[in-house]
Amino acid sequence: MDNKIVAIEQHDTAVNLHGLMQVLSKHLYSTPIVALRELVQNAHDAIVRRRLEEINSAFTPEIRVTGNPQNKTITIYDSGAGLTKHEIHEFLATVGIGYTRQLRQEDDDTGLIGMFGLGFLSSFVLAEQVTVHTTSWKTPQEGWVYRSDNGETYRIESALPREPGFTVTLSLKDEFSYLADNPLLETLLGRYCVLMREPLFVGQSETAVNHLSPPWRRDHDSAVILHPGLRQKQNIEFASRFERTFTPICTIDITPSGKSDVVGILWIQDGATYGTSDNRNLSLFLRGMLLDDQAHDLLPLWAGFVGGVVESNILTPTANREDLQRDDAYFATQHALAEGLIKGLGELAKNQPAIWRRVLLRHNEALLGAAICDERLFDLLKDDLLIPTSKGDIPVSHLRQQNTLLVMPGEESSFEEMLFRLSGRPVALGHRYAVIPFLRRWATLYSARLIEIGTSGGNQSLFSCHEISQQEEQWWREQLADDEECVISRFEPAVLPFVVVPNREVELKQRLEQDDADRRMSTAALMLARQFTQRISEQSDKQLYINFNNPTIKALSASWQNGKHTDVACQLLKSLKVILSFQLQRSGPNDFHQALDNINQIIMTQFLANKGE
Numbered sequence: 001m002d003n004k005i006v007a008i009e010q011h012d013t014a015v016n017l018h019g020l021m022q023v024l025s026k027h028l029y030s031t032p033i034v035a036l037r038e039l040v041q042n043a044h045d046a047i048v049r050r051r052l053e054e055i056n057s058a059f060t061p062e063i064r065v066t067g068n069p070q071n072k073t074i075t076i077y078d079s080g081a082g083l084t085k086h087e088i089h090e091f092l093a094t095v096g097i098g099y100t101r102q103l104r105q106e107d108d109d110t111g112l113i114g115m116f117g118l119g120f121l122s123s124f125v126l127a128e129q130v131t132v133h134t135t136s137w138k139t140p141q142e143g144w145v146y147r148s149d150n151g152e153t154y155r156i157e158s159a160l161p162r163e164p165g166f167t168v169t170l171s172l173k174d175e176f177s178y179l180a181d182n183p184l185l186e187t188l189l190g191r192y193c194v195l196m197r198e199p200l201f202v203g204q205s206e207t208a209v210n211h212l213s214p215p216w217r218r219d220h221d222s223a224v225i226l227h228p229g230l231r232q233k234q235n236i237e238f239a240s241r242f243e244r245t246f247t248p249i250c251t252i253d254i255t256p257s258g259k260s261d262v263v264g265i266l267w268i269q270d271g272a273t274y275g276t277s278d279n280r281n282l283s284l285f286l287r288g289m290l291l292d293d294q295a296h297d298l299l300p301l302w303a304g305f306v307g308g309v310v311e312s313n314i315l316t317p318t319a320n321r322e323d324l325q326r327d328d329a330y331f332a333t334q335h336a337l338a339e340g341l342i343k344g345l346g347e348l349a350k351n352q353p354a355i356w357r358r359v360l361l362r363h364n365e366a367l368l369g370a371a372i373c374d375e376r377l378f379d380l381l382k383d384d385l386l387i388p389t390s391k392g393d394i395p396v397s398h399l400r401q402q403n404t405l406l407v408m409p410g411e412e413s414s415f416e417e418m419l420f421r422l423s424g425r426p427v428a429l430g431h432r433y434a435v436i437p438f439l440r441r442w443a444t445l446y447s448a449r450l451i452e453i454g455t456s457g458g459n460q461s462l463f464s465c466h467e468i469s470q471q472e473e474q475w476w477r478e479q480l481a482d483d484e485e486c487v488i489s490r491f492e493p494a495v496l497p498f499v500v501v502p503n504r505e506v507e508l509k510q511r512l513e514q515d516d517a518d519r520r521m522s523t524a525a526l527m528l529a530r531q532f533t534q535r536i537s538e539q540s541d542k543q544l545y546i547n548f549n550n551p552t553i554k555a556l557s558a559s560w561q562n563g564k565h566t567d568v569a570c571q572l573l574k575s576l577k578v579i580l581s582f583q584l585q586r587s588g589p590n591d592f593h594q595a596l597d598n599i600n601q602i603i604m605t606q607f608l609a610n611k612g613e
């Protein structure tokens with residue numbers, strides 16, 4: 001046995017400070033503007049900290065951001081807790097450690113935003129020099145100035161004391177000097193900080209950029225219950241600040257539910273959408289600070305016509321505070337928003353019929369898709385939505401006749417369409433978004449029959465079989481069929497002697513077997529589809545249903561049985577078939593010419609031959 005002693009060495013991981021600072025300050029954030037948000041957020045937290053810690057504190061909370069274009073500086077002032085000399089070393093100048101996190105660990109319901117101990121570093125993205133002047137409320141007789149060019153080294157010097165608080169001055173790099181413009185700062189910060197709870201002023205302005213509190217907080221803070229109409233008006237005004245493309249039709253309140261604390265408003269966009277259009281737009285505020293104005297993944301996929309602004313205190317941001325961790329809180333929020341939206345749509349339908357009609361009108365197609373994603377939505381929408389049919393858009397109840405619903409899966413017009421135009425029955429257009437799954441669910445719920453025309457199952461329900469001898473069947477095939485499969489049947493209306501129906505399943509099989517289908521479909525999907533089409537036997541891609549309810553067909557059948565010659569009549573019928581097929585793009589130009597020629601010939605020889613000369 002080998003008894004070698006293995007020496008185990010333990011070392012501290014070395015950190016290359018320069019490299020780490022480069023990554024943290026330059027590459028953590030997607031846009032340098034985020035640095036301003038981080039500094040305002042620190043100012044906010046400092047005010048909260050002072051309120052929490054200073055007993056009998058009677059200070060006026062204020063954050064003020066001022067740009068100075070001449071000096072190319074931006075100053076962020078706050079009247080918060082400030083820092084002692086020791087705290088500057090321990091928290092401001094230590095990467096990854098912040099006092100805010102410690103405070104949050106004691107009590108996380110205080111509204112503090114910071115947690116990573118990284119945000120201050122982002123100031124080095126914008127600035128070639130960062131200067132801080134601070135006085136802590138704990139040591140009001142001391143003032144300190146911190147200075148650093150890159151965050152890697154810094155200087156601290158004693159300075160005159162100031163009112164407790166913290167002022168950071170960024171001497172901007174040339175490429176960011178344009179930011180030292182107060183109107184621009186007002187726009188940028190107005191976007192990020194509109195829901196922040198401490199007042200933020202820009203330049204010399206006496207009006208805080210966040211002076212308007214969001215409607216849901218007004219409800220909470222005020223004892224007065226607003227008239228619903230007035231509330232809706234306020235909500236829409238507020239929503240319009242976040243919805244750039246569409247005007248909101250109406251808003252839906254989101255209140256905390258389940259494990260989510262999310263609160264805010266969603267709205268339905270005014271502007272017709274297609275079923276597949278995705279205009280979801282969600283601004284998410286975390287602890288009062290805009291985290292993401294493209295947080296639409298939190299909304300259900302079917303809600304392509306919905307916008308919203310919501311806030312939460314429990315979601316977990318990523319370290320750059322530009323995205324969210326996909327944790328339990330995230331999924332609870334997703335769930336709460338979907339539930340709130342479904343409930344809100346239900347209340348809209350019940351309490352505001354005029355607005356509900358507008359919503360249906362604008363988003364009928366998208367709502368068809370939504371209805372098949374959720375039972376409750378289906379229940380809400382099933383009788384109000386319109387189905388596109390051969391006779392225009394109509395509710396499903398009008399589509400139902402003799403307890404059957406007809407749907408045409410294919411896109412092109414066909415003989416079936418003509419069949420139903422003749423009988424006056426509307427046929428749903430199955431190629432349109434969500435129509436077939438919606439009708440399937442509707443049919444199951446109301447125990448109606450859904451007939452999908454063109455599939456073998458569908459055709460069997462439409463055309464009943466008629467028995468004739470094999471010899472006669474053979475004769476009919478010879479007289480009327482080209483490359484169609486011949487089916488002897490009975491159907492309405494009797495005035496139609498036959499129809500040519502494409503076999504959609506065979507069409508699908510042929511399409512899948514084409515090379516270009518391979519390129520468009522993923523291999524897995526293609527394999528599944530092929531498994532299905534293998535079961536479709538090699539048949540003709542068209543079927544000719546000969547109608548034994550039709551008087552001409554019946555008369556011709558009787559003649560054949562009596563051995564009479566009916567060649568001319570059969571030729572006429574066949575030409576009629578080709579002409580109708582051509583109109584529906586089911587026969588080619590040569591056949592069409594031939595058919596017209598036949599008719600001319602028959603008329604000439606049968607009716608005019610003796611009289612013409």
Ligand SMILES: Nc1ncnc2c1ncn2[C@@H]1O[C@H](COP(=O)(O)OP(=O)(O)OP(=O)(O)O)[C@@H](O)[C@H]1O
Pocket residue numbers: 038041042043045046078080081082083091092097098099100101113114115116117118119120121165166
């Ligand atoms: N304006 C300020 N007033 C008082 N203390 C401040 C101020 N700005 C920063 N600090 C202190 O410096 C610490 C580090 O700040 P930094 O922005 O790097 O991280 P953070 O705010 O704690 O967390 P995050 O990275 O999530 O923003 C803070 O926790 C706080 O203790």
